[in-house]
Amino acid sequence: xxxxxxxxxxxxxxxxxxxxxxxxxxxxxxxxxxxxxxxxxxxxxxxxxxxxxxxxxxxxxxxxxxxxxxxxxxxxxxxxxxxxxxxxxxxxxxxxxxxxxxxxxxxxxxxxxxxxxxxxxxxxxxxxxxxxxxxxxxxxxxxxxxxxxxxxxxxxxxxxxxxxxxxxxxxxxxxxxxxxxxxxxxxxxxxxxxxxxxxxxxxxxxxxxxxxxxxxxxxxxxxxxxxxxxxxxxxxxxxxxxxxxxxxxxxxxxxxxxxxxxxxxxxxxxxxxxxxxxxxxxxxxxxxxxxxxxxxxxxxxxxxxxxxxxxxxxxxxxxxxxxxxxxxxxxxxxxxxxxxxxxxxxxxxxxxxxxxxxxx
Amino acid sequence: xxxxxxxxxxxxxxxxxxxxxxxxxxxxxxxxxxxxxxxxxxxxxxxxxxxxxxxxxxxxxxxxxxxxxxxxxxxxxxxxxxxxxxxxxxxxxxxxxxxxxxxxxxxxxxxxxxxxxxxxxxxxxxxxxxxxxxxxxxxxxxxxxxxxxxxxxxxxxxxxxxxxxxxxxxxxxxxxxxxxxxxxxxxxxxxxxxxxxxxxxxxxxxxxxxxxxxxxxxxxxxxxxxxxxxxxxxxxxxxxxxxxxxxxxxxxxxxxxxxxxxxxxxxx
Numbered sequence: 001x002x003x004x005x006x007x008x009x010x011x012x013x014x015x016x017x018x019x020x021x022x023x024x025x026x027x028x029x030x031x032x033x034x035x036x037x038x039x040x041x042x043x044x045x046x047x048x049x050x051x052x053x054x055x056x057x058x059x060x061x062x063x064x065x066x067x068x069x070x071x072x073x074x075x076x077x078x079x080x081x082x083x084x085x086x087x088x089x090x091x092x093x094x095x096x097x098x099x100x101x102x103x104x105x106x107x108x109x110x111x112x113x114x115x116x117x118x119x120x121x122x123x124x125x126x127x128x129x130x131x132x133x134x135x136x137x138x139x140x141x142x143x144x145x146x147x148x149x150x151x152x153x154x155x156x157x158x159x160x161x162x163x164x165x166x167x168x169x170x171x172x173x174x175x176x177x178x179x180x181x182x183x184x185x186x187x188x189x190x191x192x193x194x195x196x197x198x199x200x201x202x203x204x205x206x207x208x209x210x211x212x213x214x215x216x217x218x219x220x221x222x223x224x225x226x227x228x229x230x231x232x233x234x235x236x237x238x239x240x241x242x243x244x245x246x247x248x249x250x251x252x253x254x255x256x257x258x259x260x261x262x263x264x265x266x267x268x269x270x271x272x273x274x275x276x277x278x279x280x281x282x283x284x285x286x287x288x289x290x291x292x293x294x295x296x297x298x299x300x301x302x303x304x305x306x307x308x309x310x311x312x313x314x315x316x317x318x319x320x321x322x323x324x325x326x327x328x329x330x331x332x333x334x335x336x337x338x339x340x341x342x343x344x345x346x347x348x349x350x351x352x353x354x355x356x357x358x359x360x
Numbered sequence: 361x362x363x364x365x366x367x368x369x370x371x372x373x374x375x376x377x378x379x380x381x382x383x384x385x386x387x388x389x390x391x392x393x394x395x396x397x398x399x400x401x402x403x404x405x406x407x408x409x410x411x412x413x414x415x416x417x418x419x420x421x422x423x424x425x426x427x428x429x430x431x432x433x434x435x436x437x438x439x440x441x442x443x444x445x446x447x448x449x450x451x452x453x454x455x456x457x458x459x460x461x462x463x464x465x466x467x468x469x470x471x472x473x474x475x476x477x478x479x480x481x482x483x484x485x486x487x488x489x490x491x492x493x494x495x496x497x498x499x500x501x502x503x504x505x506x507x508x509x510x511x512x513x514x515x516x517x518x519x520x521x522x523x524x525x526x527x528x529x530x531x532x533x534x535x536x537x538x539x540x541x542x543x544x545x546x547x548x549x550x551x552x553x554x555x556x557x558x559x560x561x562x563x564x565x566x567x568x569x570x571x572x573x574x575x576x577x578x579x580x581x582x583x584x585x586x587x588x589x590x591x592x593x594x595x596x597x598x599x600x601x602x603x604x605x606x607x608x609x610x611x612x613x614x615x616x617x618x619x620x621x622x623x624x625x626x627x628x
Contacts, residue, residue, distance in 0.1 A: 235464065243460055
């Protein structure tokens, strides 16, 4: 038992160790035995995206076999288009949930940014090449406000963003006067705002540039989380903030940057949303925050922080899209879509809890 | 466990604490503590709860600022206001909580906060996972630490394995002084003795170690000298070869009045 086979520490004795005798095994430890269930648990724990991917594939197969027109290129791309906005908000939400936080204000930041972009670009006639960056900066600032309250004032993220959710929506109504900006006005004054509404055809299916942008953002943030020190610190802070601080990570600075980046992503989602919806509406996406949390949770990211993946969020958003579309095409009442999504959330969190227990 | 004699220590002083005082309100946690840590030795700090052991190591690790007295490292006076000041001076501490991030694997923990990166397309720094893995492997080999795998999140490892990872991540920067706060406390007998072996091996590799332990059996098994504290004062510093467990127990419980005649020369 003391000999763990295949252990990386097994190797030929080197010169400087001659004479140490059996001290080459100074710190060799036994490996615990696992049952089959523990093996499954262990696999799922180290591959957090496995469950959502399986669920997505199974649900696609089921709906493909029972619902008419589900497996058409048109429907497939439609699902991707429908999850674009929530998908991008989900990236922002994933970053924050990985730090063991939550952001209820994501959709409010998004709508506020669209109102700023639209107000400047259309109502005030500022060139849209200037209006768009100002809108993005607005999102970053909103995120930084959240992050500042969470880090420097040590307030719970739930409460901070519950407050800023209301505050940002109040600002939306104040800035917009409650008025939408019509599609034809945007086309006339600031066409750049609708650049992500553009479509192109590939393999007989129609894609929007917005959904391509969403995929690019997912790949970018997958890379950032897995291949940069910043990404690793995000995970570390989410799992154990104290340990991360002991390791010399400036946890406040990382947290602040996470909220600011998330705010910028929300503003970007707003830019894409103008293209997808066609207009700027202060009344839209009021529950976008909850939809984003849904995608993250179904995607297998733990609400307790430190564990999960950005690709899981994409899969989670797609699962919701597939269920909505599949149940719709099967002629099931809309209320059962809500029912199904609700059940998925609870199952996803239950699985997460089960995995956390094993790891203890 | 075999008694290991220290042949390494040259007697040269690495860290000197002079007349350290620390008050917590009316409580005098440290009372004019003067203690020298010699290069290459294992110095064990023993004493009852509240004797001032933790406060003393906190002044060395930068977690607590003394109210009086001075600390010298390599003969130069230092002033530690934050833990970072202490690590910059080459003093690393293994905390009782270990400071590991459970969900990260071994190389990720070893390099946490000081990740190795390489430039991609000469532009942005990307984690050099292969190099970190390789250097973790080398580090563990150097100290003859064998783990079943490096790829597992560290929560799946045993207490002893986690302890060795917490220690080895500090060795990455070649510290002058390694402080360990009760490293064997939460471990079983078998794992505890493995960690003890590792501590001795580190000393043999030239490291200087200050270790707090309640377990006198462990202390006598590894320490070159034993510093006894009581009520914030240093009672005595005894070479462990020159004394007995009963004598040390006497000092811990009775203070200076508990010192045997033959140990009087070690009184501070």
